[in-house]
Amino acid sequence: MADLSHARIDRAHALAPGLFRSLGPSDRKKLKLDITYDYGDGERLEFRGFEPLGVLDMRVFQGLVAMAGPEGKLLQNSATASDVGKRLLDLLYEPADDEIKQAVIKPTSVVINDSLRRLAREIGAPEDGPGIKRLKKSIERLFSVTIFVQSGRRRIGSRLLSVYASDEDTGGLRVAFNPRLAAAVIGGAHARIDLMETRALDSDPARLIHQRLSAFVDPGKSREVSAETLSGYVWPDPADTPRTARSRITKVRKAVDEIRSAAGWNITKTGTDKWRFIRPRLIENTA
Template sequence: MVKPKNKHSLSHVRHDPAHCLAPGLFRALKRGERKRSKLDVTYDYGDGKRIEFSGPEPLGADDLRILQGLVAMAGPNGLVLGPEPKTEGGRQLRLFLEPKWEAVTADAMVVKGSYRALAKEIGAEVDSGGALKHIQDCIERLWKVSIIAQNGRKRQGFRLLSEYASDEADGRLYVALNPLIAQAVMGGGQHVRISMDEVRALDSETARLLHQRLCGWIDPGKTGKASI
């Protein structure tokens, strides 16, 4: 008997632990809070490792969901973006990522696709123009986030992601993910595994925020005790 094909093509995310576990990076936001607050988060996770996130607006559960979808899409279809891209689009993505210090020679990763494909994979409305515009707004908000990552004496700086020639009107998507996420996707270091089936099943901001933190805290197949 042939099993019916899953309408979603992506099963999981290989995400960077720091992006999943930094307290306050993604929050449940009150109405109007984005206009009043800024993003300023520092996460010290031991052994000389420290990461700082800053931006003009705080990030919400909607931004978290979009980033999860982009990282998932990078898994099977992502293209490595090296220090010296050969194409104009690659050079622009690299420029907009604003790599500094050690990051100048680090690989990033490109996601090419469409807003509709991204919406489908995260379980969002596909046929709504407003929903697709909201996805573009989230990506632009994520692009505004600057990161400084310290590992011992090594220091990297970059944008959380960069976007080039993406167009909500015709649905094209062309995004670069920062070197820390790229390393997790490519299996070059520690990563957090997040089930996309679980991501699609969640329907509240609180559930999405808790789910990512729990995935970062507990390895797949293991159990742990949590208190609230």
């Protein structure tokens, strides 16, 4: 039985357009990840990777962040960390030389030490051999993503996942998160992704739309969104033909119905292919 209720994801990671997308059979060979997102207040995030990230990668990402919430181990600022914590932080940030290494005060990170089967169970994925292999490949795709955060004249680079290790013999899994994700996990500003809702969804469009909506519609709040906007959450590239555009809108309508029926959102039509999404209120004490 899955036992995690939600993931606390940094809002910029959850909102970045095209970070996760619907992929065709040959898209991984043809496309690369190259996303720039202006988050606001002079802050820009750039995501770079050898392969694009699909829906399974998003589900794995949600599951990993959720597992870090109640069970992750905190790696504190290196100025006050224990000897073991300092060694782990050194692995996360790898400064260029001893002088820099001594000067840098490394920020907090969070590490999970669990299993691939537990991850599969939490996201509702198959726990058999092929399923576990797909999860490992997905985590390695996430690990390969580099992020640059530009804030004013300051620019900082990190990986989406700072550390990854797995053991085929034991099924063990170890993952550490970049400081921005870690800050969200331990209580900073975040988007709350309800895992009980995500596990109830079946289609890729519904899953992608659900995460993006959850990133800017807080529990108990509402927002009006058009089908065209929702389509962009699933397929960030413009449709190449009118037929493709119509097909996408049809899939968006079905995804909206799925989010209403499976995830329990109150959704009312406000115009032609336009809806008001009312997110359920929290039913637990933790936010």
